[in-house]
Amino acid sequence: MKFVPLALAFAAFSFSAPALAQDDLSQKTDGNVVARAASPDGKLTVTISLDNEGRASYAVQRAGKPLLTDSRLGFLFTDAPKLDRGMSVVEVKRDKSDTSWNQPFGEWSTIRDNHTEMTVRLREKADLKREMDVTFRIFDDGIGFRYTLPTQANLKHANIADELTEFAFAGPGTAWWKPAYLWNREEYLYNKTPLDAVGTAQTVMTVKLADGTHVALHEAALVDYAAMNLQRAEGNTFKASLTPGAGAPKVSRDAGFSTPWRTIAVADDAAGLYAASRMTLNLNEPNKLGDVSWIKPGKFVGVWWNMIKGEWTWSRGPKHGATTAHVKQYIDFAAANHIPGVLVEGWNVGWDGNWFGNGKDMNFDQPTEDFDAAELARYAKAKGVYLIGHNETGGSASHYDSQLDRAFKYAQDHGIPVVKTGYVTDAGQIERVDPDGSQHREWHESQWMVNHHLRVVETAAKYHVSIDSHEPVKDTGLRRTYPNWVAREGGRGMEYNAWEGGKNPPEHEANMVFTQLLGGPMDFTPGVLSLSGSNGSAIKSTIAKQLALYVVLYSPVVMAADTPENYAKYPREMKFIRDVPTDWSDTRVLNGEVGDYATIVRKAKGSDDWYLGAVGDEEARSSTVTLDFLDAGKIYTAEIYRDGPGADYRTDARHSITIETRQVKKGDTLTIALAPGGGEAIRFVAPGKKARRR
Amino acid sequence: MKFVPLALAFAAFSFSAPALAQDDLSQKTDGNVVARAASPDGKLTVTISLDNEGRASYAVQRAGKPLLTDSRLGFLFTDAPKLDRGMSVVEVKRDKSDTSWNQPFGEWSTIRDNHTEMTVRLREKADLKREMDVTFRIFDDGIGFRYTLPTQANLKHANIADELTEFAFAGPGTAWWKPAYLWNREEYLYNKTPLDAVGTAQTVMTVKLADGTHVALHEAALVDYAAMNLQRAEGNTFKASLTPGAGAPKVSRDAGFSTPWRTIAVADDAAGLYAASRMTLNLNEPNKLGDVSWIKPGKFVGVWWNMIKGEWTWSRGPKHGATTAHVKQYIDFAAANHIPGVLVEGWNVGWDGNWFGNGKDMNFDQPTEDFDAAELARYAKAKGVYLIGHNETGGSASHYDSQLDRAFKYAQDHGIPVVKTGYVTDAGQIERVDPDGSQHREWHESQWMVNHHLRVVETAAKYHVSIDSHEPVKDTGLRRTYPNWVAREGGRGMEYNAWEGGKNPPEHEANMVFTQLLGGPMDFTPGVLSLSGSNGSAIKSTIAKQLALYVVLYSPVVMAADTPENYAKYPREMKFIRDVPTDWSDTRVLNGEVGDYATIVRKAKGSDDWYLGAVGDEEARSSTVTLDFLDAGKIYTAEIYRDGPGADYRTDARHSITIETRQVKKGDTLTIALAPGGGEAIRFVAPGKKARRR
Incomplete structure (x- = not known):
């Protein structure tokens, strides 16, 4: 028995594309187009419409061909009715911008940011009358959009259960993707499957449509929010699936914030898609750190490959890798080859037990007895080389939080300009301890971990230390805002x-x-x-x-991963x-x-x-x-x-x-x-x- | 940098089937088989093994051919390390049973329950030394397995983030499935796709493998737990994905409990799969209600189709359906056609506003003015017919909880032996209000809603009322234990x-x-x-x-859905x-x-x-x-x-x-x-x- 599902049924079975209205706001808000905007070259268009139930959706066309059909917008909350039905359009704002900015280091010295912008303010017609903005930035080679939940009487705090955001591809394609929510974080090989054979994917997901058009779905400026994954719903339609955290809401924030940008890069071919990825940087805030001349991009070698191969150990003992003698050998090798950095792993106290998923013994300013930190700092400096630090948390993120200042003070004191961090534990197993002593398990890309990583990066910046995060949250272009977040692993x-x-x-x-x-640079460790x-x-x-x-x-910090003997x-x-x-x-x-x-x-x-x-x-x-x-x-x-x-x-x-x-x-x-x-x-x-x- | 992923990599790339050991426990617990059991006819076998990391998995063979390859077992918690690695086998218990039992009503008078049973107790070798039992019941045409988390020192309360349970099909197939976690609860058409094109599916999911073997994945005895969905991970491998609730853990319970049975029905063809579905009933507890002669299976007509078609209304007004005159007409029609029941929807106070997703005005013992309850009770009884009640909650489940006794007392007082319930709201939008006044949003199949439905059924039983749940939790065979839970909708x-x-x-x-x-009977409303x-x-x-x-x-309560005029x-x-x-x-x-x-x-x-x-x-x-x-x-x-x-x-x-x-x-x-x-x-x-x- 239902009354409303009558209309639901219509919605579910409506495949007809909405007729395109004028560029400006149409007053037809009953199953019709309410706004449209195009990229600077006019090729990409975004159309916003409301269906008979007052649900908002967007659609994307490229050169007049549908790319995404009506794709829903909105939120599920854990403690309030969802923001979805019964919406009306309050206003539509438009803007254009064509600027350029310089990267302190990167793939391009200068990046152009040329886009049109359209913000649609939606408001519930009845009941709570809650408001939600959706802002689209339309580039010639891609679209970013984000939600803003303004401060308002009936939505003071948002406990978001999930987004309702959809990406409904208009036709079939081939997808390259890796699965979300499994045991091994981000370190999967990419699958190549038909678009309609994707399970639940992490982003970046790259798609080649039947006509050859290339599309990449991702997000930009992931700050104080859970990472977005893509759950294939039916056919070629995906819905946003936010990464869970330890709390009931996947995201919990006071109203008056914007979500990360959901990005849809579009190009004729794979090469074009690479260029279109600059949109990710354009959708991030400018550098917040001011003078960043202290950041040292560059190559490095490291006491690492011998451990990965199983010949040396991170823990103390006869095969310990991070000894003063080994490190001096690597410093000599680096100096001889004009390689500025030497990474050392296993240099600190805390590796002797079972540290996988348990980094509670890790001490980030206490070297092992066979690692003479002062002498190595002196030796490296004399050779014109710097050491790269390593803070492996074993996934005990709160334990790391408690040492951040100490850890980066130690780095600064020892002339270490870059620290590689690590979160080696399985998906869903990050250890979080709240101030009240309560223990929780977090996912690598939960809201809490997104915030943790930014705490690390911001604290490191105070000590002029750059961060190369391993087992990280994915890269969404924050290197523009925090240039000391130089690289990440986050892949295989x-x-x-x-x-x-x-x-x-x-x-x-x-x-x-x-x-x-x-999505951004990866510390792949080639060579x-x-x-x-x-x-x-x-x-x-x-x-x-x-x-x-x-x-x-590309990565601003790149390893020469092999051993000096092999080189x-x-x-x-x-x-x-x-x-x-x-x-x-x-x-x-x-x-x-x-x-x-x-x-x-x-x-x-x-x-x-x-x-x-x-x-x-x-x-x-x-x-x-x-x-x-x-x-x-x-x-x-x-x-x-x-x-x-x-x-x-x-x-x-x-x-x-x-x-x-x-x-x-x-x-x-x-x-x-x-x-x-x-x-x-x-x-x-x-x-x-x-x-x-x- | 990682040490343990070395072994992880081995695990991920190990496609070789473990060699089969003896039926009894082998002491080889290092990447090897630890136990095996077979169905009574010997055709279906289950093999438990531990990999090099001490992770438990099960595999299923049928007639010597792999059906499911190594599929993981275990739990993720929100506040504790996952139960996964470093397990050892404490003991393996075995049992056999061949019994029969009678259904008070159903598709078969007598159902045979012939199975072997194997329980493997696993314990973490180090650290917390937590224990977990996995019990398999192996029938000739299917397998059920469930976890038991015994009472123990280091796991007093389980806050389950998700299960690690997998179902790794050994080869390709065709799947019939409907998506999980979307807006419209369970009411989707079934998709038919390649097995490796499934997204995240509700159960029952039916699969036809390349060799014609038919498999149905589902669960049995879903009590005090969240419903299981199937998230396709990669290729033909699925993992359990529990339905979220309003709380952070998807399931929260004191240790000393067993999960629902995860079921794998197997047959040569679709017809065999239907017969195999009796396993679902066999895996439920026997009738807990004692004498159930008061339960009235039977056909019914109803004041309903005219509302669904939009000709009458549930709400009061000139087109109100549930008037005394209309109901008498339906009673006359039922009596003339030897149809025992007459459903009446829209008979009570609370329908006049926007009740979709908001049933807070619903009053389940207060008829509208134009519905003469006493007279209709008398009239129906005189004609040898009974009325069927209707409690539409609009998804306001706590509001319904607060009226359960009143609602079923009203039904009993008016000779109403069956009540149809309804939860018409979108997925994730069930209203839950806790005793402290805090408001939450629940999913239709969350642990809290699973418990809510059982509260409804148990309370109804006290008043000798049967329940026909619409927009329900899915049917997992609980009609065996609670025979008054006569039917559900839960589909299209x-x-x-x-x-x-x-x-x-x-x-x-x-x-x-x-x-x-x-999974069980559906109130499909044919005719x-x-x-x-x-x-x-x-x-x-x-x-x-x-x-x-x-x-x-099949359903014990079946509507003749059309109108008397049409019939x-x-x-x-x-x-x-x-x-x-x-x-x-x-x-x-x-x-x-x-x-x-x-x-x-x-x-x-x-x-x-x-x-x-x-x-x-x-x-x-x-x-x-x-x-x-x-x-x-x-x-x-x-x-x-x-x-x-x-x-x-x-x-x-x-x-x-x-x-x-x-x-x-x-x-x-x-x-x-x-x-x-x-x-x-x-x-x-x-x-x-x-x-x-x-």
Whole structure:
């Protein structure tokens, strides 16, 4: 028995697209369009409508073709009726903006932010008369929208059970995604499935529609809110599914706030999607830290790969990795190779017990007896190198909270400009202890953890320390606002290649660059030139690909992950790792297909040199690129590191590499021939600066 | 950086099936089988193993073929480490049981319960040393398992964030499922998709594997716990996803309890799956109510369809449905047609405002002025008919809680043996008010609502009232324990056919019988012989199919949903509705394919008559059935109601029907020819009792 479901039934069965009204607010608010706005170039349009029940939805068209059909908007609360039905439009505000801003470091020196903006204020017609704003920013290559719950009498505090936000794709497609809510946080391989075979996905989720259009769903500026996942409802329709926390509401906040931006990047191809990802940064607030000249992007080596491989230990004992002697060896190696940073893991007290999921013994300013902190600080400084700290919490986040000032004071006192953090525990197992002593279990991307991470980053900034978060909350572009949040893991990095059972497949990096890395930099730890993990197990890569990763996978802090002993065996390849910078003035994706291949060129900051990185998958691939990005009238020396004769990730020939130089100029073409599991790296040395010879 | 993920990686990449150990406990608990048990016929086996991390999983084989591969077991808590890793086996207990029990009413008089049982007690080896039992009951046609968290020092109270339970299908298949967590509770059409294209599904989910094996996932005995949904994780692997509630834990209970049974029914075909569904009843506790002779299964008519169609109103006014005059007309009609019950909706005070999602004005013992309760009680009794009550809560469950005794006292005082309840509000919008006055929003299948429904049923039993819950918690076989919980809606019933935009497709009932109805009876409200809803909109069914539904869709309380005026136009068909009983001594599914067709025969309780119902989908279908179920040596008169010449749900010929009689005997064959959207109903009248002639 029901009366209202009569209308519900209509809604459920209504597939007809609403007729488009004028650009301005139409007064037809009964199942009709109430507002529309377009991108600066007019190609992307957003249409807001209200159905017969007064439920708001948005739809997206691109070049007149439906991209997303009517997709709902609204909130479920744990203690109040949902904000959904019976809405009316109070007003529609419009704006335009075309500005540019500079990154202190990054993939591009300057980023343009050119968008139109439309804010629709909705109000319940009866009962509580609650209000909700939805603001859309429409770029030529994507859309961001967010909700604002203004301060109001009948919604003083929002206990959000979930969002009602939908993303209803107009047609079928192929999706690259990794699952949400499982045991292993974010560290899954990306699945490639039909769009309508996605389960519940983390973002970034990348979609290639039937007509070739590429779309990436993600979010920007995730602050004081739970991360958004995408639950496929039916067919090609997804709904927002916020990450749970320890409390009943997934988000609990006083009204008078805005949600993160829900982002829909759109492009003709994978390369365009990479460029469209700048929207994520544009939707974040500008730098809040002021002078950030103390932030040190750069490469680093580290006392780490030997632990990951199982040869050294984090804990004390005969195989302890973080000894004064080992670290001095790494400092020497870094200095000799002009690598500014040396990461040391396992340097502190707290690793001796079962620390997985339990970091309560961790002490972040107390080194082990065999780690002479003062001497190493002195030694590093004398060699022109800095140490990179490491704070592994074992997921005991409150325990870390209680030591933050101490931890970063320790770092500052020892000349440590970057700290890598870690939250190694399973999904849903973060330890939170409230001031009243009550214990809770949090998810890695819950509202509380989102706030925890920002506490860490803001506290670190006070001590001029940068943060490289592992097992983090996903990257939503906050590096713009907090430039010292230099990188994150949050995905399946090189470490899986250390493990005999866990090798990443050859397509992995061509997946990552067009999925997770659209969200921001990843501390992937490339450069394992030995191409072998524990017990000599083979990594599914050629050696040239390891070099290419330094260009393909952007991060302001990038590891040379292999050991000094191994690097000593590959002096010719090591030159590229020495040469390649970590900061760029320009970036262009020359070609690519999600999960198949990608060719990216970047221009070194403060230099006219360009670098090219190309990675493929398990197939041999060849593509021709035109060197249009070079300056006209200059002859560059291309130092080419390409897959050599017979190179193949499946055989011992994975180490086959051809290193050669060529003179090239703007407009020349180059054929990039990738071996199975292969890659190619090139440094284009600009004239006027002598290319160093091997 | 991680140490333990090394082993995690192994676990994630281990696809090899564990070698099967002895039936008895093997001491190999390091990545190996620790216990195995088989069904009484030996065909179904369950294997428990522990991986290298000490995580427990179960696997299922059928006739030596993997059905489910290693599927995890365990719990996430909101305030304690998860119960997952580092487990050891304390002991394995085994048992066997082969008994039979009688249903007071139902599809079968007697149900056999023949199973083996295995309980594995697991204990954490270190740290908290918490214990968890997993008990498997293995039937020839299915498996049920549940957890028990015993009383113990380090787990006094369980605040369960979710279960870790998995169902990892060994191979691909086709799934019939409806989505969970969306706006419209349980009332979705079933999707048919590849197994690996399921999103998050409610149970029952029915699966047909590549080799034709049919599997249904569901649960039994859902008491003081949140309902289980199935979230597809990756590929063909699902994980349990408990329904959220208003509190942070999805389930909160003192230790010393068992979860509901997670059930896996398995059969060679859809017909076998229907029979296997008896496992759900077998896994519930026996009748707790004692003498239940006061429970009245039976047919009913009602002041309802005219409201659903929009011609009368629930609220007071000139079109009010529940007037004394209207109800007397329905009582007269019921009495004339030997239909014992008359449902009246809109009889009470509280309907005049916007009651959808807000039933706070509802008063369950106060009739409207135009409904003379005393007179109608007298009139009905004089005519040998009883009224069926209706308590629509509008989702205000606490408001209903506060009136339960009054409501059922009122029913008892007025000779009302059955009350239909309703919870018409959107998913996640149930109103709960705690004794301290705090307000919360609950989901229809949260732990709190599971408990609410049982409060309703138990209170009703005190007053000898039966409950027919609409917008309920799903049926998990509790009718065995509480026989007065006679039926539920919880799915998409005939009412959708009243609405112009919402018509059920022809395949709908052939879906329902092999999906939702595997969980228990549904108050589907068949028998709309006019085949038309609001404004004369056509229902996608032939008239013969409307009769067939009385046999195909079992429920102890079954409506003849159309109006007396409409039934007056179909006196020949009305005879079948008069004849067909609602209680059976035997049931057999002769043939069927999920979503395509089903032919079911049932034997009338206390009679030798059999009834046959066959329903199809949008295609014309023909099947031949052998009348093996009839008694040998008897000649039966088959009263056949079959699709007539040109019958087709798409045309006015949907009313074409052929009604004829034939003499048949055991072993005869009958061809069942279904029109598009068609059906067939037959009464086999046993000799010695004169078949009533039209």
